[in-house]
Amino acid sequence: MDDLATGKVIAVNGPIVKATGLRGIGMFDVAEVGSDRLMGEVIRLDKDVTIIQVYEDNTGMRPGDEVISHCRPLSVLLGPGLIGNIYDGIQRPLVGLCEMCGSYIRKGITISPLAVDRKWEFQPLADAGTEVRGGSLIGEVRESPLVLHRVLLPPGVSGTLTGIAPAGQYTIEEEVFTLDTGSGTYSGKLASYWPVRRPRPAGTRKKPSIPLITGQRIIDTFFPIARGGTAAIPGGFGTGKTMTQHALAKWCNADIIVYIGCGERGNEMTEVLTDFPRLIDERNGRPLIERTVMIANTSNMPVPAREVSIYTGVTIAEYYRDMGYGVAVMADSTSRWAEALRELASRLGDMPAEEGFPPYLGTRLAEFYERAGRVETLSGREGDITIIGAVSPPGGDFSEPVTQNTSRFVRCFWALDKTLADARHYPSISWIDSYTEYLSDIGQWWENLDNEWLSIRNELMNILVEDHRLQQVVKLVGSDALPPSEQYVLFCAETIKNVFLQQNSFDPHDKFCSPEKQLKLLHTLVCLYRRGLELVQAGLSVKDIAGLEVVSEIVRLKSEISNREIEKIDAYTLRLEQGLAALKIPTTGE
Ligand SMILES: Nc1ncnc2c1ncn2[C@@H]1O[C@H](COP(=O)(O)OP(=O)(O)OP(=O)(O)O)[C@@H](O)[C@H]1O
Ligand SMILES: [Mg+2]
CATH class of the missing domain: 2.40.30.20 (Elongation Factor Tu (Ef-tu); domain 3)
Structure with a gap:
């Protein structure tokens, strides 16, 4: 009681x-x-x-x-039926609320987060008489065509299984197993509660070693994130934070996506709600909604519910992690969450620290990001949670407290650049201000695909860094004053930006670029750089190389060649090699 x-x-x-x-x-x-x-x-x-x-x-x-x-x-109800659902910050299903009260939510409505009358096909996978403990597998439910829901004994419960229901149809409120815990009987159902602010326990933490493939070239190749890692997307107003989060939610290879729309405008969330049900996952031909849980706490909803929404989201993520899945959590935007914290702190009379945020802002952010990780679950499987948070610093100033505190706890920083966004270079992730600490963790995964990956990636990165340095010089003296080899670096950097870094979220072939396609494009680019540089050093002009027809054609490869026919890129690389080889080096002297 x-x-x-x-x-x-x-x-x-x-x-x-x-x-x-x-x-x-x-x-x-x-x-x-x-x-x-x-x-x-x-x-x-x-x-x-x-x-x-x-x-x-x-x-x-x-x-x-x-x-x-x-x-x-304060707890969330965890069980089959979460997938495909849209919740507010305190896990009230928005569709159910809308059916009850129309578009204006009345006060004090209570509604079950999971459908109570829906029957699920339960498959028992444990025998009565066996000893079980937190995390033990009891059975399975096909939650969606993409998600096999493992019914596990909740953490902290253990005993002898005294009864288990035969295969059949059950609601989340019906008993499907019983347990003798030594001090009483535990009645097991398909769903159970878990307090949102308490991280669900897991076994040992593992080193992240597999990249989360996002299909976004600048991320996967230049600033990769590991599954189980953390990343921030800071960017000023309108620089593409939401678009980047959407692209990741749509195309990254996590098994489950938890999308938390936190304090953003209502119409942005509507876009997600209308977009997702229509989008098809290229890998399996199924609607993306069949692996997605959404939490929408828009700017016009109560502030405290926004504060709790990120915990609701991450608790749901942990629940699927415990089943042995890879989960990606998107939070848009953690700045709006921090503003909710600030408002509540000021009403509580807490001493304000920097810019009115409470002194515990950093601790709270750390507690959130710490729930990411790759773990051995209580059931001995491997599961991971990757957390990606958008940050919206006022005026795009990264020295403000939320960006600064966030950067202390995330290991991947995809800084959005207003100049790039203004030039309509998307994604506007800066290759100068961004960083990742996962390169050495996940490098081997790429090297297994292609043992030149790291050297090519670093070579192209160096061109971009060198380009950034040279641009300062160009501003002062113009590019004609540079020696030809440096002019060639500028040309190659420009080509890398056009061929590789720019990616159009609306283009059917370009919106998702497979790792294999990224590798092919990298080889084309590095061929252009290495062979071309030799020619330039031998006296050829940059213009001669830039004028080759095939050079202008490689810019279109990303949108003309689909992920399924990437061998076609080899033909272009070959033509590039031949075209370069055929160029005549001017003879000097006599
Ligand atoms: N990858 C992309 N491909 C094509 N267009 C993009 C891309 N990223 C951003 N855009 C363009 O930039 C606009 C603004 O992007 P977005 O809404 O993601 O910015 P935001 O940083 O979330 O803005 P806010 O600060 O208002 O939340 C989009 O409506 C779109 O036109
Ligand atoms: Mg946004």
């Missing part, structure tokens, strides 16, 4: 409510406040005073209103 605590509101400050009399209530417990029984969460305890943040619009709430609590922590 749960304890029931009751109390009275003594003060209301926006969504922050103070109450007294709630005996036995603990931190992060759920409380229902006022006659509408609005849902809130205990965020602070101060002697007899309980401070609650209310997750719904609480206009009209006042001192004297009743508060009740079952003294249970």
